[in-house]
Amino acid sequence: MLELLNEEKVFKDPVHRYVHVKYKLIWDLIGTKEFQRLRRIRQLGTTYLTFHGAEHSRFSHSLGVYEIVRRIVDLFEGRKEWDDKNRMLSLCAALLHDVGHGPFSHSFEKVFDLDHEDFTREIILGETEVNQVLRQVDQDFPRQVADVIAKTHDNKLVVSLISSQIDADRMDYLLRDAYFTGVSYGQFDIERILRVMRPTEDQVVIKASGMHAVEDYIMSRYQMYWQVYFHPVTRSAEVILSKVLHRAKHLYKKGYKFKLKPVHFYSLFMENVSLADYLRLDESVAMYYFQLWQDEEDTILRDLCRRFMNRQLFKYIEFNPMVQLKDWRRLSDLFEEAGIDPNYYLEVDSSSDLPYDFYRPGEEEERLPIHLLMPNGELRELSRESDVVEAISGKKRTDHKLYFPADMINDLSSHRKAKEKIKEILHLK
Structure with missing residues (x-):
């Protein structure tokens, strides 16, 4: 029997109204230093520089995912397809699914070739406060939780609560991110979706009568x-x-002497990051260095940090490097000629998304589709019943932008020819 708190704890939440905690295990996990660290990591990275309200943290999102899963398993209780022995496994996996995120999440991961999922696993299985709490259940419980988050656990139903095309993670971040950015795009009827969710042996499915709520959710995403x-x-x-x-x-790596030694970054620079080093680095620490690096002797580091800290961002144009390869090479040469290092001041960024897909065996990332539970008990893949979803299924949209410092280009005085050619290619006035 899992130990209950003397009285239920609640967190006031702007998205779900309240987050309810009645198990001591969950309360103890929230109190660990590894989970509390998530308060110091924004959910949306640099998005606060675009939508000023987007200051919410991975901590609040993790609580939100936990709360959605708590509500789902409460609704599943008593159904023959659901074994309530999996309740705590589901709740802990929901709460800890993002515990390994680092500062500015994906940007840090790309630069230093890291994967937050690896650190999530290390936190759950390593010598941490999180691991100590989880082992109160039994010695194998941390591995069970890690396997659910890694999508390798034998119980596919529990995995689907955290990782699927209609999971608690996505539902919370859409609603939460929409709330804090102040947009209406991410709104959908979560109450309806939760009411029409049904457990099966392998995944959560949706009653056919809830199809339109799911359509709304997919379009919101x-x-x-x-x-x-x-x-x-x-x-x-x-x-x-x-x-x-x-x-x-x-x-x-060149041996440059920083005014303040970036000791928190040493293991990242040397590509030998221990879990202890990783956990010491959060966004408040990173921002401290960025603030100080505005006064460094190196002109490029100084300028880039000034731009980031003071929101003096690069301009952009539509630019497809596959089609405009000659322009890309010419711009790079012209930047060099004008004394602007293209390695730091010229960048193509591409973003792509696949809003919904059905199962395609053998492809790079196989996606478990959303299934509708028909009145006769048959399961039907969503896009076969929904014209809305069928219209966007399997359609990957990609957007390319070229980023550059328009102010530096406009200030060029001693390289007038290069300046004019750069402005012509970039369509600058």
Whole structure:
């Protein structure tokens, strides 16, 4: 029997109204230093530079995912397809699914070739407070939780609660990100979706009568990706952030003497990151260095940090490098000629999304489709019943932008010919 708290704890939440905690195990996990660290990591990275309200954290999102799963398993209780012995496994996996995220998440991962899922597993299985709490259930429980998050657990139904095309993770981040960015695109009827969810042996399915609520959810996700997650201004900030990190790493490897030794970055620069090093680095630490690096002797690092800290971002134009390869090479040469390092001031960024797909065996990422439970008990793949979803199924949309410092180009005085040719290619006035 799992130990209950003396009284239920609640977190006031702007999305779900309340997050309810009645198990001591969950309360103890929330109190671990590894989970509390998520308060210092934004859910949406650099998006706060585009949507000023987007200051919410991985901590609040993780609580939200936990709350949705808590509500789902409460609804499943008593159904023959659901074994309530999996309740705590589901709740812990929901709560901890993002515990391995680092500062600015995906930007850091790309520069330093990291994977937050690896660190999530290390936190759950390693010598951490999280692991100590999980082992209160039994010695194998941390591995069970890690396997659910990694999508390798034998119980596919529990995995689908956390990782599928209609899971608690996606439902929370769409609603939460829409709330904090102030947009309406991410809104959908979560109450309806939860009411029509049904457990099967392998996954959660949706009663056919709830199809329109799911259509709304999928279109909300589509709109959020293109209006918020792939916003070109946010991507400009990400480009500059990645250039800051690349420059700092390059300088360190060259033996450059920083005014303040970037000790928190040493293991990242040396590509030998321990879990302890990783956990010491959060966004408050990273921003401290960026603030100080504005006064470094290196002109490129100084300028990039000034741009990031003061939101003086790169401009952008539509640009497909596959089609405009000659322009790309010419721009790179002209930047060199004008004394602007193209490695740090010229970047093509591409974003793509596949809003919904059905099962395609053998492809790079096999996606478990959403199934509708028909009145006769048959399962039907969603796009076979929904004209709306069928219209976007399997259709990958990609957007390319070229980012550059328009102010530096306009300020060129001693390289007038190069300046004019650059402006012509970039269609600058």
